[in-house]
Amino acid sequence: MTRVETPSGVPSFRLLLPQGWEELPATRESIAQLTALSSAVFKSQHRPDLDSEFTRMMELATRRMKQAGVFAIYLQTTVPEDDVLPLSMSASIVRGRLGGTLDREVSSLFRDRGAAFLSDNHQIVRWTADTVHDGEFTGTSSRVIDYLIPVPGAGRRTALQFTTTLVHPTGDDEASELVDQMAQLSDVIVSTFSWEGAPA
Numbered sequence: 001m002t003r004v005e006t007p008s009g010v011p012s013f014r015l016l017l018p019q020g021w022e023e024l025p026a027t028r029e030s031i032a033q034l035t036a037l038s039s040a041v042f043k044s045q046h047r048p049d050l051d052s053e054f055t056r057m058m059e060l061a062t063r064r065m066k067q068a069g070v071f072a073i074y075l076q077t078t079v080p081e082d083d084v085l086p087l088s089m090s091a092s093i094v095r096g097r098l099g100g101t102l103d104r105e106v107s108s109l110f111r112d113r114g115a116a117f118l119s120d121n122h123q124i125v126r127w128t129a130d131t132v133h134d135g136e137f138t139g140t141s142s143r144v145i146d147y148l149i150p151v152p153g154a155g156r157r158t159a160l161q162f163t164t165t166l167v168h169p170t171g172d173d174e175a176s177e178l179v180d181q182m183a184q185l186s187d188v189i190v191s192t193f194s195w196e197g198a199p200a
Contacts, residue, residue, distance in 0.1 A: 004072040007093050010151055010160065015074070016192035018185070022077045026070040026090065033077065069093045074189070087166060087182045089189065094148065094159045101156040106148065119191060124149050126187070142167050143179055147190045162190055 024030040074089040109115035115127035125148040143166045151158040164186040
């Protein structure tokens, strides 16, 4: 598997991915690949409405990708179509304002966003947001799971952020159960994170 180069000043890292998953550069081509895979899932579930809405959301995500500092995405690419999950992760870099630390932002995550540590080693901060969409996306909801990991040697001024986005129909109990399962998979993937060639 080709490794995506990390941004300047950020050490290489390792993330153990499930079989059939890939790490891809954050390009329009990669987003198009994700959109096509998710489209196959929604069509197999006879949900052309979700297919159309997810496609529009990914088009918006593509426009915002560079602004958000996203440099890599992770998705399932080589498994049978009926096993494809409409789940993807992205990796981006977060920096403190005006060269300062991220301490205030992290404190706010715990105080206002319900953040918690992913594991007992307190290396990864995790928080979630569930949104019921309206307007052109009425009838769909999304769960966004974020993970923040401080970059070693950066004095708490720079962090690596993984973001998982799960789109699902509003009020569908079966879909909600699948979202919970995919959220657990996301946690498992991020829990395998480790820096390469840098102190913990």
